[in-house]
Amino acid sequence: MAPPESRADRRIDGDEYRVSDDERERFHRDGYVHLAGLLTPAEVAELEAVYDRFLRREIEVPGKDYCDMAGDYGRDPEDFSIINVMLPRRYHPAWQGNVYERRAASVARQLQGDGMVIDYDQLLAKQPGKADAVFAWHQDMAYWPDTPDTNTATLWLAIDESTTENGCMRFVPATNREPALRPHSPVLGGRGESHALGTMLRTDDVVVDAPIRRGDVTVHNERVMHGSGGNHTDGFRRAYVIAFRRDETVRIERQLGFTHSHNDDAAVLDSVGVEGQSR
Numbered sequence: 020m021a022p023p024e025s026r027a028d029r030r031i032d033g034d035e036y037r038v039s040d041d042e043r044e045r046f047h048r049d050g051y052v053h054l055a056g057l058l059t060p061a062e063v064a065e066l067e068a069v070y071d072r073f074l075r076r077e078i079e080v081p082g083k084d085y086c087d088m089a090g091d092y093g094r095d096p097e098d099f100s101i102i103n104v105m106l107p108r109r110y111h112p113a114w115q116g117n118v119y120e121r122r123a124a125s126v127a128r129q130l131q132g133d134g135m136v137i138d139y140d141q142l143l144a145k146q147p148g149k150a151d152a153v154f155a156w157h158q159d160m161a162y163w164p165d166t167p168d169t170n171t172a173t174l175w176l177a178i179d180e181s182t183t184e185n186g187c188m189r190f191v192p193a194t195n196r197e198p199a200l201r202p203h204s205p206v207l208g209g210r211g212e213s214h215a216l217g218t219m220l221r222t223d224d225v226v227v228d229a230p231i232r233r234g235d236v237t238v239h240n241e242r243v244m245h246g247s248g249g250n251h252t253d254g255f256r257r258a259y260v261i262a263f264r265r266d267e268t269v270r271i272e273r274q275l276g277f278t279h280s281h282n283d284d285a286a287v288l289d290s291v292g293v294e295g296q297s298r
């Protein structure tokens with residue numbers, strides 16, 4: 020097998036990453052696709068240095084934008100299972116325009132067309148040995164306001180090799196093509212206590228794990244059902260997420276006061292992600 024550097028180099032041309040026709044087709048059919056070698060080892064290492072500054076809390080992240088996606092807002096940060104840093108590019112502006120953002124933009128354009136811009140970014144780090152670092156089953160659209168155009172390309176970059184054992188992404192392929200979203204409800208009490216929403220697997224749902232290597236991404240759309248299991252290893256499972264949506268969609272979200280910050284006005288957050296919605 021080719022070493023990782025050349026595996027990546029074949030598909031990278033500066034800020035561009037070449038997505039094949041087959042990959043584009045799978046993204047639209049299944050709701051997600053795995054793209055190998057989006058970033059070279061050197062590029063991941065550069066991002067990782069900043070990533071770990073967030074984890075050491077050397078870069079300040081206010082309020083609920085530093086939280087646990089598997090626990091309530093009252094949990095002691097030492098005990099977080101899934102450390103969630105919302106909007107890292109807002110709190111560390113030097114990241115704006117980094118190599119991942121640039122190459123991810125080329126992927127979003129190839130998968131969803133022109134006019135895709137960054138809506139939000141997010142770091143999701145599962146601490147070692149946390150069986151409860153479970154990301155509940157959900158469809159991203161359940162978290163967001165309804166908009167005329169909902170097209171999304173969310174890139175999920177593995178900073179660590181991502182495996183079934185450490186809680187890689189898992190999907191229920193083709194749920195993106197169901198006519199309505201599944202009903203979602205808050206995982207822990209209410210939105211004031213925790214941000215996470217969840218929906219139940221059905222008995223006929225077929226779950227596919229998506230283990231990927233460091234520097235690879237999965238890309239998913241706004242309707243495919245996904246989640247992830249606990250971290251049963253003695254290492255971190257670190258991921259860096261960037262979601263692209265149409266410029267007009269982002270404009271409407273901002274007009275509503277919706278920025279993807281967990282510190283957004285509670286009334287705005289309460290107005291989306293309600294139980295039993297179907298659209």
Ligand SMILES: O=C(O)CCC(=O)C(=O)O
Nearest residue numbers: 143154159246247258260
């Ligand atoms: O990192 C995970 O395990 C889940 C991430 C996720 O649900 C997302 O990026 O939409």
